[in-house]
Amino acid sequence: MAALTLAVPSKGRLKENVDAFFADAGAALGHSARGYRATLAGFPDIEVMLLSASEIAASLIAGDVHLGITGHDLLLEQAPELSGRVHLVKPLGFGHADVVVAVPSFWIDVATMADLDDVCAAFAQKHRRRLRVATKYIQLTRSHFAQLGISDYRIVESAGATEAAPAAGTAEVIVDITSTGSTLKANGLKVLDDGVILKSEAQLAAALRADWTEDARKAVANLLDRLGARDRARNSQVLRVRLDKNADAILARLAEEAGASLMSRPADSSGEYVILCPRPRLMQAIASLRAAGCDAPATTQDADYVFDTQNPLYAALSAALG
Amino acid sequence: MTAFPYYDTPALAALETQAQKLLASFATRGYTREEPSILQPADIFLDRSGEEIRRRTFTLTDPSGRELCLRPDLTIPICRMVVESKTPLPARLCYHGLAFRQQPNSPDAPTQFHQAGAELLGLADAAAGDSEIASLAIDAVRATGIADFDVTVGDLAFFGALIDALEIPAHWRARLKRHFWRAGYFEELLQRLTRGSAPEQKSLLTALSGQSLADARRLVEERLAAAGLTPQGVRTLDEVVERLVEQAADEDASHLDEPIVRVITGLLDVSGPARDALEQIRALTAKAKIDLDAPLAAMARRLDTIEALGVAPERITFAAHFGRNMEYYTGFVFELRARNGEVIAGGGRYDTLLEAIGAGHPIPAVGVAFWTETMLAAGGA
Numbered sequence: 022m023a024a025l026t027l028a029v030p031s032k033g034r035l036k037e038n039v040d041a042f043f044a045d046a047g048a049a050l051g052h053s054a055r056g057y058r059a060t061l062a063g064f065p066d067i068e069v070m071l072l073s074a075s076e077i078a079a080s081l082i083a084g085d086v087h088l089g090i091t092g093h094d095l096l097l098e099q100a101p102e103l104s105g106r107v108h109l110v111k112p113l114g115f116g117h118a119d120v121v122v123a124v125p126s127f128w129i130d131v132a133t134m135a136d137l138d139d140v141c142a143a144f145a146q147k148h149r150r151r152l153r154v155a156t157k158y159i160q161l162t163r164s165h166f167a168q169l170g171i172s173d174y175r176i177v178e179s180a181g182a183t184e185a186a187p188a189a190g191t192a193e194v195i196v197d198i199t200s201t202g203s204t205l206k207a208n209g210l211k212v213l214d215d216g217v218i219l220k221s222e223a224q225l226a227a228a229l230r231a232d233w234t235e236d237a238r239k240a241v242a243n244l245l246d247r248l249g250a251r252d253r254a255r256n257s258q259v260l261r262v263r264l265d266k267n268a269d270a271i272l273a274r275l276a277e278e279a280g281a282s283l284m285s286r287p288a289d290s291s292g293e294y295v296i297l298c299p300r301p302r303l304m305q306a307i308a309s310l311r312a313a314g315c316d317a318p319a320t321t322q323d324a325d326y327v328f329d330t331q332n333p334l335y336a337a338l339s340a341a342l343g
Numbered sequence: 344m345t346a347f348p349y350y351d352t353p354a355l356a357a358l359e360t361q362a363q364k365l366l367a368s369f370a371t372r373g374y375t376r377e378e379p380s381i382l383q384p385a386d387i388f389l390d391r392s393g394e395e396i397r398r399r400t401f402t403l404t405d406p407s408g409r410e411l412c413l414r415p416d417l418t419i420p421i422c423r424m425v426v427e428s429k430t431p432l433p434a435r436l437c438y439h440g441l442a443f444r445q446q447p448n449s450p451d452a453p454t455q456f457h458q459a460g461a462e463l464l465g466l467a468d469a470a471a472g473d474s475e476i477a478s479l480a481i482d483a484v485r486a487t488g489i490a491d492f493d494v495t496v497g498d499l500a501f502f503g504a505l506i507d508a509l510e511i512p513a514h515w516r517a518r519l520k521r522h523f524w525r526a527g528y529f530e531e532l533l534q535r536l537t538r539g540s541a542p543e544q545k546s547l548l549t550a551l552s553g554q555s556l557a558d559a560r561r562l563v564e565e566r567l568a569a570a571g572l573t574p575q576g577v578r579t580l581d582e583v584v585e586r587l588v589e590q591a592a593d594e595d596a597s598h599l600d601e602p603i604v605r606v607i608t609g610l611l612d613v614s615g616p617a618r619d620a621l622e623q624i625r626a627l628t629a630k631a632k633i634d635l636d637a638p639l640a641a642m643a644r645r646l647d648t649i650e651a652l653g654v655a656p657e658r659i660t661f662a663a664h665f666g667r668n669m670e671y672y673t674g675f676v677f678e679l680r681a682r683n684g685e686v687i688a689g690g691g692r693y694d695t696l697l698e699a700i701g702a703g704h705p706i707p708a709v710g711v712a713f714w715t716e717t718m719l720a721a722g723g724a
Contacts, residue, residue, distance in 0.1 A: 125574075125575050125576055125578070126570075126572045127567055127572040127573060127574050127575065127580070127583065128578070128583055129547070129563070129566065129567065129570075129572070129583065129587070130583050130586045130587045130590065139514075139518065139586070140578070140582075140586065142517070142518075142521055143582065143586065144578060144582070147582065148577065149699075151389075152578075163398060170522050170529070170532075173521075175389055175397070176397075187575055187576045188575050188576070190576060190577060193576050193577055193578055209572070209573065209575055
């Protein structure tokens with residue numbers, strides 16, 4: 022039996038992104054003939070389950086899987102209070118979308134949530150019923166509106182095509198997810214200036230209520246070590262250079278001015294120092310080298326992985342698990 | 344506690360004995376018992392209660408798609424029955440039955456409980472109505488054997504009268520009153536009105552300033568046409584125009600002054616032994632030259648009533664902010680607490696509810712509800 026279960030999206034854009042993410046980390050997802058199971062290359066003790074994004078959120082909250090990848094929006098919608106249930110291990114940089122409050126564009130008197138609040142009251146008085154908000158994000162809507170003190174409204178649950186609700190006359194306002202806003206615009210809707218409830222993206226998350234055996238912890242430590250090493254490699258370049266004199270002073274200067282850190286010293290004076298430099302600050306590092314009087318040629322390389330003695334992703338998870 | 348209470352023989356007997364005592368006590372004042380069905384159309388609860396009650400209401404859908412709910416209280420369905428059947432007023436009605444609430448934040452709290460209560464609907468003399476319901480509540484609690492309780496009173500009319508007395512634009516008044524219920528947001532709103540808000544629509548509002556509604560409408564239509572926007576949905580173009588014109592009128596209005604804010608927050612802070620608290624309000628508003636004599640006199644009369652029933656003055660607390668979190672109350676509010684601190688009865692005046700559910704005109708209403716299981720736990724029979 023596998024030590025750890027990881028749930029990943031079974032279809033759509035999110036699945037493609039997740040496949041690419043693991044392939045990039047050298048742990049390709051292998052889809053087996055059995056449709057709802059997969060393997061993770063190099064991690065035989067991890068069993069991968071293919072589920073829908075909202076099932077993954079529910080499984081994480083219930084603790085039915087150890088790890089999962091799903092939208093932050095879905096996690097918060099299903100468990101407004103994530104602490105104690107779900108630990109966000111790492112935002113993945115894809116699946117970006119905002120949960121927003123949108124109103125008909127012709128409401129040129131409404132630009133902010135405070136305006137909407139005003140309109141809610143006037144609408145209730147005039148029409149003898151509450152203004153309707155169509156959404157599938159019932160919890161997020163409720164808590165956001167409550168935070169702002171807005172209560173003269175009513176939620177209408179929407180299963181799909183929420184953006185069409187105002188035109189169809191089934192709601193006046195919507196709370197929905199949008200990545201570019203073009204669907205909203207096409208439906209004659211606009212996002213309120215302060216109407217962004219949540220900036221969501223895909224998250225690698227851990228279920229705190231899952232059964233975290235010794236083997237499960239080992240498996241997740243390995244996986245996070247690999248993901249962290251790949252991240253570090255992506256964000257850095259390996260710089261090699263000879264430092265004939267004042268090596269320590271130059272290294273200190275590189276650390277201060279470019280955030281670079283020493284990886285290894287040469288065995289003898291003719292060898293090169295190996296330095297890890299944040300990728301966006303490489304040119305600063307070169308400038309610092311030259312300013313410090315180093316005139317040796319420097320070369321850089323991309324690394325596949327940069328394994329550190331530290332495993333901060335696992336350390337944070339371990340702390341959350343207690 | 345459990346989410347799904349089971350009533351064993353002694354528990355049932357205790358509840359029934361208590362119910363008889365409560366209902367008999369209501370009957371001596373001429374209140375007759377009625378009961379709405381447990382399953383109710385959801386609309387009226389969802390439209391009339393805030394999202395907070397909605398969050399706690401069990402809803403379901405029947406095969407035809409109609410949304411139903413388990414009654415979260417009995418007051419609203421009783422009021423609806425009175426409105427629909429055009430019951431002669433004033434009406435004195437009482438009830439005893441199950442009510443159902445979801446407990447999203449406390450999974451072990453009971454999802455159903457027995458609620459008893461009395462509603463006095465359509466009595467024009469508000470002072471007499473307040474006094475009658477407060478007396479009924481105290482008598483009924485005593486009838487079940489609870490002699491030791493504290494009373495908290497408040498009156499939302501203080502706040503309304505204070506806001507009405509302030510020299511501020513009408514729609515600020517409406518907003519302050521509307522947000523009185525939500526303490527945190529209200530303070531924020533006060534601050535915003537003090538600072539003055541940055542108008543998002545400055546140029547449009549300036550253009551609309553001083554225009555007639557018809558001219559304003561033409562101007563707005565031009566703007567919409569230029570931007571390629573067309574009206575959709577239930578909220579009409581006229582509603583947009585009306586609100587813009589209202590805002591344009593406010594543009595010139597002054598900001599809320601610091602001294603006014605201090606009076607508002609000062610009033611809300613008043614809390615303590617009831618008679619002393621009224622003196623504090625008198626001092627506070629006299630200094631600001633604001634006349635709250637009417638609500639002060641009304642509260643003093645209610646205290647007379649409660650004290651005349653033998654409640655010691657030191658057991659009566661007045662809190663100006665009391666009732667802030669209970670959305671449908673409009674005036675006098677009160678609460679009885681057992682010695683263990685638990686609320687055993689609570690009620691007040693709700694003069695806008697019947698109109699809101701279709702009466703067509705305002706009907707004065709005041710009532711009280713009893714938390715029967717809590718009363719049993721507090722030693723009542």
